[in-house]
Amino acid sequence: DTRFFFSIVDDASINIDGGETVEYKWITPIDALRENKNGTMAFLPPQFYVLSLLSKYSDVDGLIHHFKNVAPPTPILPHSVGFENNVLSLCYPGDEEHPEYPGKAGDRRRLHCTMPMGSGGYRYEDNLASRL
Numbered sequence: 001d002t003r004f005f006f007s008i009v010d011d012a013s014i015n016i017d018g019g020e021t022v023e024y025k026w027i028t029p030i031d032a033l034r035e036n037k038n039g040t041m042a043f044l045p046p047q048f049y050v051l052s053l054l055s056k057y058s059d060v061d062g063l064i065h066h067f068k069n070v071a072p073p074t075p076i077l078p079h080s081v082g083f084e085n086n087v088l089s090l091c092y093p094g095d096e097e098h099p100e101y102p103g104k105a106g107d108r109r110r111l112h113c114t115m116p117m118g119s120g121g122y123r124y125e126d127n128l129a130s131r132l
Helices: 029-037 045-054 060-068
Strands: 079-084 087-091 109-114 122-126
Touching: 029 045, 045 109, 045 122
Parallel strands: none
Antiparallel strands: 079 087, 087 109, 109 122
16 A cells, blocks of 8 residues: 655755655646656656646645545555556546446546556546546
């Protein structure tokens, strides 16, 4: 299991360990998604998914307000729903085809990943975003 946390900090000391962390920079989720699309920042589907969710908020206060007022989060648990034309499609909780946390008919929460994975070839499909 992987867990993501967020926090407000005035100053932070980052430890570059040469393994899990090889470099860092502070940017907004939208900028990170843009860099991924341009091929200058690679990350895998879980990071793309979480950054896509975070990008819906214009500031930290809105994000904190949302998460203080919702039930505990549902696990991400991506599930493959197809591989066609070199694109892997993953569904997430709330999608009509998710095996553990299905949505209603027509509900879509998917990440389409062009191979090779992490190359910036992602397309996020979410018609549930207004319900976040």
